[in-house]
Amino acid sequence: MNDIVIQVDNVSKYYRLGVIGTGTLSHDLNRWWAMLRGRPDPTLRVDQAQKKANDNYIWALKDVSFEVKQGEVLGIIGRNGAGKSTLLKILSRVTAPTTGECRVKGRIASLLEIGTGFHPDLTGRENIFLNGAILGMTKEEIRKKFDEIVAFSEVEKYIDTPVKRYSSGMYVRLAFAVAAHLEPEIIIIDEVLAVGDAAFQQKCLGKMRDVAEGGRTVLFVSHNMAAISRLCSKVLLLHKGTTYGYGNTEKIVDEYMIIDKTKGLSWNRTSPYPDKPHIRNIRICNSDGSPCLAPTSSSQFGVEIEFYTPGISPKLSLGLAVHNRELSPIFSTSPIDCGINLPQQKGVYQTRVIFPEAIFMPKEFSLTVALYTPGGESYESLINVIAFVIEENMSLANVLQSGRWGDLQILCDWKPINKIG
C-alpha cells in the first residue's frame, strides 16, 4: 500500500536520575506498608512531592514522531544528550518507550556497538557464528555468508586463532565484517565508523553506501557531518529530547550548526587521562583573557587552550584550525608561527591565541584543536570541538550594500585610483 517501513509515533522516554538499587527494598517495603494502612506515601513529603518529581526524572525523549520510507538512509544528529542513543535503543528493543509507539515493517538489526558478545577464548570462526546469531542471523545464513565475511575482514590467516590474540584493529575489522553482512531490511548504526584505520573506514563507508543503494533502510547516528552529508538522504535533528528539525540533509545539517552555538563557547575534558599529552580546556576569550560570550564581526577575540604534557622528549606541537560552516578548514595557526615552542617539562599549561581584529564575517565557524609531535604521534585531535557564530556588527561586512563574499573580511590595501585614459 505505502512504502513506509518505520513509523515512530509520539515516542517519549523518561529516566529516573540518581542511583537506583540500594535502599529501594526498604523504600518499597515502606511504601507498601503505608499503602496497606491507607496512609500517603511516606517517601514523598507533600511540599516536596512536586519538586522531587521534577528533579529526579528527565525526559530523554519527548513526543518524537517521524517516518522512514523503504530504502531511505536517515541520519540522526544532535548534541550529546539530545536523545539519539535513547531513540536507537527504543528502536532496537533494548529498552521500551514510556509512551508512544513505533511500528516497523521487516527485520531490524542494530549495531549500537560492534563485536557484541565476542568471547575472547573463541576463535575468529567461532565468534563469527556467535556474533552473527546474536545479531539475529540463523546458522544457515551465516554459513552462506561466511567466506564473504572473512574476506571483508582481512583476517583469513588468523581465523582459527582465539580473538584474544588479535590486534585491536583485527578485532574491530572482524566485528564490523559480521555486522556489515547482516541482511535485515532495516539496519541501525551508531557511529561504528569511528573504527579502524583510514583505509578501513573508507571501506566501511563504501559498504554502507552499498547497503543503502541495495534498497535497504538505514538509520545512521553520527557526529560526523561529512559522513552524514555523504550517506544520508534525510536527517532528523534532535535537541534536548525533542525533534528540532527533520527534512533534507543540507538544510538540517545547517540547523545543527546553528543550535550548536548554544554548546557554549568552551569545551572541557571531563575525565582527564594521565600520562599522555592532552587538552583540558578550550574557550573563546576576549583579548584580555576574559570569557567572550558573543564574538562579533567587529570585535577582537581569541582562544584560550589549557593542556597537559607529561614531559616527553620529542617536541610537542599545538595546532588550531578554523572551519567554515561547510566544515572546510579556512586557515590554521600554531604557536610556532610566533617562535613559541611548547614546554618539555611535565605540567599543565595555558596559552592564548588572539585572532586579528574583525576578520570574521558574520557567519558560523568551528574550531579544531590538535596536539601532536611533528611527523610522529597524534595525541589529540578535537575536530570541530567548538562552534561559534559571529554576530553582525558594523564592519567591512556591512560596507557593501550588495553583501560580501567569503568567510573572512580582510581589509586590503587599495591604492588611489588614477585616471589613465
Place this chain on the structure above:
Amino acid sequence: MHTDTDITSNKEWDLIIRPKTRWFDLHLGDLWRYRDLTMLFVWRDFVSTYKQTILGPLWHLITPLLTTLIFTVIFNRIAEIPTDGLPPFLFYMCGLTAWNYFADCLNRTSGTFVTNASIFGKVYFPRLTVPVSVIISNLVKFAIQFLLFVSFMIYFGVRGSQIHPNLFILLTPYLLIVMAAIGLGVGIIVSSLTTRYRDLQVLVGFGVQLLMYATPIVYPLSTVSGKYRWLLIINPMTPVIESFRYAFLGNGTFSVMHLLYSTGATLFVLFLGILLFNHIEKTFMDTV
C-alpha cells in the same frame, strides 16, 4: 473510521514497539526462532569452560566425591541418620547428583540480567535464550556426575549391596525436565527481582544451601514424621529427589500424587518466572 484503519494497518506491521506489553504476551515463538543462538550459547559455554584446561571436566568429579565423603562421615557415621537401608555413600551421592543439577541451574540463571547487562544493553534477542542455554549446558556437568554415580552403583551392586534399580529409571528424563524447570523458574524470578534489589543475589547462594536441608538429600523422607513433614512435602524438589532415588536404588518414597503435585508447582513457578522475566526484560536497562 479511525478504528477501521487501525485494524488493517496493524496487520501489515511486523513489529510494534509499545511501552509495556500485556502481561500475558510471552512471545515464546521468538525463543524458538532464535534456537540457533541458544545452542551457540551452550556451545560457547562448553568451549570457553574447557579450553586451556586439562583437568577441566575432572573437577566435576572431585567436588561431588568429596561432598559425598563428608556427608557419609558427618551424617551417617557421626549423626547416625538412617538411609532407608541403602549404602550411605550411594544414598548421598544419588541425592547430590540430582540436587547439584538443580542448584547449578538456579544459581547460574539467577544472575542472568546482571551478568549480561552489557550485551543486553546493546542488542535485542529474546533474553530467555540465555537462561535456557544455561539449563542445557549444565546437562554436560550433570552427565559427568551421573556417570560417576552409575559407576559407583555398579561397583556397589557387584559387591552385593542391597540396591534394586527398576523400571522407574525410565522416568529420569522427566525428572530432569522437572528439575530444570524449577531451577529455571526460580532462577529467572530471582534474576528479574535482582534488577531492582541487588541483595537478593547474595541470598541465592545461601538460600540454595538452606533449601538443600529442606529437601531429603542427607536424610530420607521416611524418617521425617510429625508436624514438620508437610514442609518437606510442599517442597516440589522432594518428590523429584525421592523418585530419583527410588528408581536407581530401589528404596524411597515414591508417590504419583506427590510427583504430580511437584509437576504442577513447577509449571506454576516457571510460568510466573517467564511472566516476570518478560515484564522486566523491557525496562531493566533503565534500572540495572
